[in-house]
Amino acid sequence: MSESAVRIGLVLPDVLGTYSDSGNATVLCRRLHWREIPATITEFHYGEPVPAGLDLYLLGGGEDESQTLAAAHLREHRGLQSAAARGAVVFGVCAGLQLLGTGFGTTDGVRHEGLGLLDAETSPGDRRAVGEVVVQADQGLGAEPLTGFENHLGVTTLGRGSRPLGRVLAGTGNGDGTDGAVTGRVLATYLHGPVLARNPALADLLLGWVLGAPLPALPLAEVSALREERLRAGGHRG
Template sequence: MSDSSLRLVWIYPDLLSTYGDQGNALVVERRARQRRLNVTRIDVRSDQPVPTSGDIYLIGGGEDRPQRLAAERLRRDGGLQRAVDNGAIVFSVCAGYQILGHEFVNDLGRPEPGLGLLDVHSTRGEGARCVGDVLADIDERLNLPPLTGFENHQGVTHLGPTARPFAKVRFGRGNGTGDGTEGAWNDTVFGTYMHGPVMARNPQIADLLIKLALDVNALPPVDETWYEALRDERIAAATAAT
C-alpha cells in the first residue's frame, strides 16, 4: 500500500484538545504509517482556514468557551462542511461531537448553532456529570470490537431520525439520555463522548477511518500487542469498578 497517501487534518488543537485527544491524530498517523501509507498531517489552528482537501478530519474536546469560539470559527470558515460534501471522513470527541450537531448550549447558557453534520442536538444535563470509564458495544454495521473510553461531560445529546448510535453502553452514561446510546454516526461523520484518547484504547476505529478514506475493505495486519494490553487493562479495571 506504499503507493497510497492519506491527508490527516487535526482541527483547532489550540481550542479543542483536552484529555489527550490529540493522541487520536498520533494513533491514526501511526496506524497508517505501519501500513506503509504516505501520510501528510496538517494541524489547523483556529486562526487558519480549514483545508477542504483532507481525507480524515479529527476534532477533540474542549472547555465551554473554547467550544463556542471553535463553533463560531468553523461556521464562518465553511471548510469542514465543504470537505464532508467532497466525501471526507470526520471523527469528533465530546465538545467536537456537540459542534457537529445542530445545536448545543454554550458557555453563556444560550443555544449555539452547530454545523449540522450530524442529526443530533445537545442540551445541558440537570443531574450529576457523566464521569468515568465506559464500556459499550459499537454498532454491528461497523464490525468493530467493544468500545472502551473515559467520559467527562455535563452535556446530553439527543439523536435525530437520521443519526445512528455509535454504540450501546454496557455501563457508563454515554449520550446521557438514559436510552443507552453513546455517540452518533452517519456514513462519513462520527461523534463520541469517549476520551482516553479513544484511538489508543480502540485502534480499530483508526483503522476504520483509514479504510473509509481509502475506500478499501481491509488493511494489512500490524502488531496489536501494546494496544490489546491497554484495552484489556482498562476493560478489566472498569468492569471491576462496577
C-alpha cells in the same frame, strides 16, 4: 485513494485539545506508516481557515467557551463542511461531537448553532458524567467493545439522520443508553483516551473509510494488557 499521502487534518488543537485528543492524529498516522502507507498531519489553529481538500479531519474536546469559539470559527470558515459534503472522513470527540451536531446548549442557557454534519442536538444535563465508559459498537462499526473515559455535562439526542456509534455497557455516553453519532463518514463519540489509542479497530475503521477498503490486520498484539485493564475498570468482563 491514489498513492499520495493520506492527509490528516487536526482541527483547532489549540482550542479543542482536552485529554490529549490530539493524540488520535498520531495514532492514525502511525497505523498507516506501519502498513507502509504515507500520511501527513497538518494542524489548523484558531483564526486559520480549514481547507476542504484533506482526507480525514479530527476534532477533540473542550470546555463551553472553547467549544463555542470553535463552532463560530468553523461556521465562518466552511472548509470542514465542504470536505464532509464531498465524502471526507470526520471524527469528533466530546465537544467535537456536540459542535458537529445541529446545535448545543451551554451552562449559561444559550443555544449555539452547530455545523449540522450530524443529526444530534445537545443540552446540558443535571449531572456531569465522569468515569470509564464501555460501548458495544453497532453492527458494521466494529465487533469489539470500545473503551474510553468521559467527562461531560451534555445530554445528546439523535434525530433520524444519525445513528448511534453503539450501546453503552458502562458509563453514560449520550445519556439514553447509547454513545456517539454516525452519519455517512462523519463519526463522533464522547470517549476520550485518546480513544483511537485505546481502540485500534476503530482507528482502522476510519482509515478503511479513507482508503475505500478494510485494512489488513497488523502483525501486532492488538489486545494489550492496558486495554484489558481499562475494559475491566469499566465493568466489562468479556
